[in-house]
Amino acid sequence: IDGRLQWIMDAYTASDRYPYSQPLNRSSGIDSLLNTAALRNLTRQGNNYLRDAAKVTIDAYDGTLNFYVLDETDPILSTYRKIFPDLFQTASEVPEPVRAHFRYPHDLFTLQAQIYRTYHMGNAEVFYNREDLWQFPTQKYEQDEVRMDPYYTIMRLPEATSEEFIKILPFTPNNRDNMVSWMAGRSDADNYGKLLLYEFPKQQLVYGPSQIEARIDQTPEISELITLLGQRGSRVIRGDLLVLPIEESLLYVEPVYLQAEQGELPELKRVIVAYGNEVVMGETLEESLTAIFGDRTTPAAAPAMPSSEVDVSEPVALPGDLASQVQAALDAYEAGRQALQQGDWEAYGQAQKTLEEILNQLNQDL
Known part of the structure; x- marks a missing residue:
């Protein structure tokens, strides 16, 4: 500064x-x-x-x-x-x-999330019997099942057209794996310090992180390739699973790294993307996005909207056809990656905003 x-x-x-x-x-x-x-x-x-x-x-x-x-x-x-x-x-x-x-x-x-797991229950009887207790979800990190840590991301909240920097954590019911809600902590401008909670409709099943991990393991093409990579004397590392709300759907992204026996830094080898009923793994984000948005037919469950209002701004203009939209998404991703390496946070935020808008447009078009 x-x-x-x-x-x-x-x-x-x-x-x-x-x-x-x-x-x-x-x-x-x-x-x-x-x-x-x-x-x-x-x-x-x-x-x-x-x-x-x-x-x-x-x-x-x-x-x-x-x-x-x-x-x-x-x-x-x-x-x-x-x-x-x-x-x-x-x-x-x-x-x-x-x-x-x-x-x-x-x-x-x-x-706050730890306490709210219990105190979101407003009915005294339900609270006393712990009938609607929530828990932090679990994910597979490296080869272990671990509790998911809250993470920062740049995204557009429901009912808004502008991106912001937030802290996010999904919730699952106690002793169950489906997702019931997610909490967001806001950081930008006048909204700093505000918490929002988004609940999914109870009549619809929304996959939680561990269920997505299980679907990844149960996809033959993915599990076979991960096993093959691990047999070459290298260590396969499953990175953090990111749950990204986009419009009325959820996008799950998980990187796969390979680390040599000599202890070198892990190298990104694959990117797994899950969206709706599809789970794919590509060598690059381009392959995964193309496969997902080219084949998707069933959208994921929609989150309930919060009662509070959020400021909106004009969305960026997007290209019309699928190929150019996917390429634009990749260009925005690459621009963000380079900005992150250079420590240019303003450029990184703009690239993430552009990427979010393109993915939202893809979701609407398909």
């Missing part, structure tokens, strides 16, 4: 004395998904109040610290502000280039 490197840290306030609030429970295993050691300790101390009350920037060259208040109503932070009146700056004083890099904290989102 302005030729200087700035570190940005989340500054939390916490307490174990908030009335009628569920304490964090280490026995749930949630601390294994947290990135911050301090928050892992909080799960061991029974805290039941946590707020992302402030942001701190640290100048990497001279160590200058700036504390910016995000939550004016937080009572703990208000006390600190009275003790150190010259330390904190208001949210309106955050420079725009700094604000543009704020993101919904991973650990806070994870803890």
Whole structure:
């Protein structure tokens, strides 16, 4: 920012004395998904109040610290502000280039999702009997079955035409694998810190991540090739499965890497894409997208719309025929990949926005 490197840290306030609030429970295993050691300790101390009350920037060259208040109503932070009146700056004083890099904290989102698994139930009897308990989905990572971690993505929320940077996590019912909902934490502009939940219609079955993983394993062409790759003295690594809501459907993408015995960096070898009733694996994203959008006949289940409104903007213009749309999607993907390698986040975001619009248009046309 302005030729200087700035570190940005989340500054939390916490307490174990908030009335009628569920304490964090280490026995749930949630601390294994947290990135911050301090928050892992909080799960061991029974805290039941946590707020992302402030942001701190640290100048990497001279160590200058700036504390910016995000939550004016937080009572703990208000006390600190009275003790150190010259330390904190208001949210309106955050420079725009700094604000543009704020993101919904991973650990806070994870803890909120963990608590909401139970407290989404509004009926007292249902809540007491835990009849509608949700859980974090599982996925196959490398060769192990692991709990899915919330992930960041750039996507367009339902009812909107503009992309934004969000944190996302699907939910599945307790001891079941189908997907029932997904939660989104927003990071952009005035929507920073807002949570949204999208629920799927109960009468429709929507595949969860582990079911998609099972369908991948049960696809002979894919399982045979993965087995063959692993027999050449190399290690096959199944990467993170991404669940990407697009319009009224879901797109699942999973990379497959190959790592040599010498311990070199894994190399991307295949890309698996699932959409509707189709599961394909290609050497490139181009092959997978072409196969999926060329053969798709049945759309996936539609998510329920949220009650809150979101800002909209004009969508980008898209080419009309299938071949040019697929090529445009690949061009946007490649532009985003190069921008990511160069650290050009503005160009990366624009490329992701273009890719999202093209995929949405493909979904509508087919």
